[in-house]
Amino acid sequence: MTTEHEAREEFARLEPASDFAASSDAFQRLWTPHRMAYINAGADANRGTGCPFCAAPDKSDEDGLIVHRGEHAFVLLNLFPYNSGHMLVCPYRHIGLYDQADPHETAEIAYLTQTAMRVLRTVSRCDGFNIGMNQGHVAGAGVEEHLHQHIVPRWTSDANFFPIIAKTKALPQLLGEVRAAIADAWPAA
Numbered sequence: 001m002t003t004e005h006e007a008r009e010e011f012a013r014l015e016p017a018s019d020f021a022a023s024s025d026a027f028q029r030l031w032t033p034h035r036m037a038y039i040n041a042g043a044d045a046n047r048g049t050g051c052p053f054c055a056a057p058d059k060s061d062e063d064g065l066i067v068h069r070g071e072h073a074f075v076l077l078n079l080f081p082y083n084s085g086h087m088l089v090c091p092y093r094h095i096g097l098y099d100q101a102d103p104h105e106t107a108e109i110a111y112l113t114q115t116a117m118r119v120l121r122t123v124s125r126c127d128g129f130n131i132g133m134n135q136g137h138v139a140g141a142g143v144e145e146h147l148h149q150h151i152v153p154r155w156t157s158d159a160n161f162f163p164i165i166a167k168t169k170a171l172p173q174l175l176g177e178v179r180a181a182i183a184d185a186w187p188a189a
Helices: 004-009 033-046 052-058 103-124 161-166 175-185
Strands: 013-015 029-031 066-069 073-077 087-091 128-132 149-154
Touching: 052 066, 052 073, 052 087, 066 103, 066 175, 073 103, 073 175, 087 103, 103 128, 103 149, 103 175
Parallel strands: none
Antiparallel strands: 013 029, 066 073, 073 087, 087 149, 128 149
């Protein structure tokens, strides 16, 4: 398995389609083999437990990508982020829908979401956020059985051609670096 240090030193290569054998398909490939560590970690997180959000609190903060543990909910990085700093706020209790959360859980989810926004503004100097919950398969929930709120930092200059025409996100920081920066900046309780 590739370590984070090795991943930092490995460079992504952009190769023109004309360099490949056979007919060119006019696409370029952005090779990012260091991402396999995260893909494999995601598969491992779902193996056995069935729910990565139930398994995360049993791990160390670093291994679970947890940046803060509250009384009723916790905050962790998304293993497959839309942008660097993409966080999730999850109740510890295994519930699937927002209306199943009790008043203590909803209050802490709201409080942790606000705190995450403040921390991200400090750490990443983002210009805005996408915040939301996809509930149920039909709504696009990747883990529909465990409630989680997305907090995605956005920057005025973060729009580029990759997501639009290549269905690829360029992420400038590794998850471990982002987790450490956010956890270090999280206010003490």
